[in-house]
Amino acid sequence: MRGVRKAFNIGMPNEAEVLHGIDLSLARGEFCAVMGPSGSGKSTLLNIVGLLDRPSSGSLRICGEETTQLDDHALTRLRGHSIGFVFQYHNLLSAFTALENVMMPMLGDAGFFNDRMAERAADLLGRVGLSRWQDSRVGQLSGGQQQRVAVARSLAMKPPLLLADEPTGNLDTQAADAVFDLLRQANRDSGMAILFVTHNPALAARCDRTIRVVDGMLAGAGQASGVPQA
Numbered sequence: 323m324r325g326v327r328k329a330f331n332i333g334m335p336n337e338a339e340v341l342h343g344i345d346l347s348l349a350r351g352e353f354c355a356v357m358g359p360s361g362s363g364k365s366t367l368l369n370i371v372g373l374l375d376r377p378s379s380g381s382l383r384i385c386g387e388e389t390t391q392l393d394d395h396a397l398t399r400l401r402g403h404s405i406g407f408v409f410q411y412h413n414l415l416s417a418f419t420a421l422e423n424v425m426m427p428m429l430g431d432a433g434f435f436n437d438r439m440a441e442r443a444a445d446l447l448g449r450v451g452l453s454r455w456q457d458s459r460v461g462q463l464s465g466g467q468q469q470r471v472a473v474a475r476s477l478a479m480k481p482p483l484l485l486a487d488e489p490t491g492n493l494d495t496q497a498a499d500a501v502f503d504l505l506r507q508a509n510r511d512s513g514m515a516i517l518f519v520t521h522n523p524a525l526a527a528r529c530d531r532t533i534r535v536v537d538g539m540l541a542g543a544g545q546a547s548g549v550p551q552a
């Protein structure tokens with residue numbers, strides 16, 4: 323992204339600019355932590371990178387494609403193919419099984435479930451250590467198990483970019499480490515780039531580099547990753 327600004331409530335008395343001209347490049351396969359105080363703009367930044375919200379100005383290229391002129395349909399398509407999401411509140415469908423939740427993103431292309439999707443979902447659940455639970459409704463799983471289902475779901479479309487907004491925020495240390503290890507593994511196995519918002523310095527230290535959002539701006543260049551910039 324280049325010169326990305328984001329204002330809310332434009333033209334209203336409570337208009338506020340939250341991002342003030344962000345320049346950020348994420349290399350293919352780079353695992354980048356995003357830190358910063360509460361309210362500094364981290365989630366707003368992720369929502370823009372994830373094509374869930376549009377910048378007020380500036381440019382944003384995802385996988386080589388300039389996105390700011392795309393219509394909603396094209397953005398949805400690009401998002402579905404290129405970007406996976408894991409959130410703190412993981413938006414799983416609690417009445418559905420773990421397997422069904424992991425298959426959900428695959429539904430977009432075909433419009434119906436098939437055996438191949440079920441096999442792939444079962445494989446992903448195996449990778450996050452949940453084979454035993456694949457037919458359990460996610461509402462019956464623990465918080466850490468649900469977050470692992472969410473990680474498996476985010477990997478379903480093999481996205482080149484994964485956005486993780488405090489995915490370990492409401493987990494105890496052991497569960498948080500397990501979820502982080504899964505993201506690290508997926509990053510190494512498939513070369514997906516990851517933006518990982520966290521308030522946990524120990525986890526940030528295990529990423530390739532850390533950027534800090536302070537008052538809607540990037541503070542410093544962060545720690546060099548050794549990964550060439552795209």
Ligand SMILES: Nc1ncnc2c1ncn2[C@@H]1O[C@H](COP(=O)(O)OP(=O)(O)OP(=O)(O)O)[C@@H](O)[C@H]1O
Nearest residue numbers: 330331338340358359360361362363364365366367
């Ligand atoms: N839709 C919106 N309308 C108006 N203001 C918003 C909107 N979304 C976010 N903001 C404001 O933007 C600022 C940045 O919020 P954001 O959620 O990006 O911060 P954050 O760094 O992710 O915080 P936290 O660490 O607490 O999650 C806050 O002042 C917030 O109130």
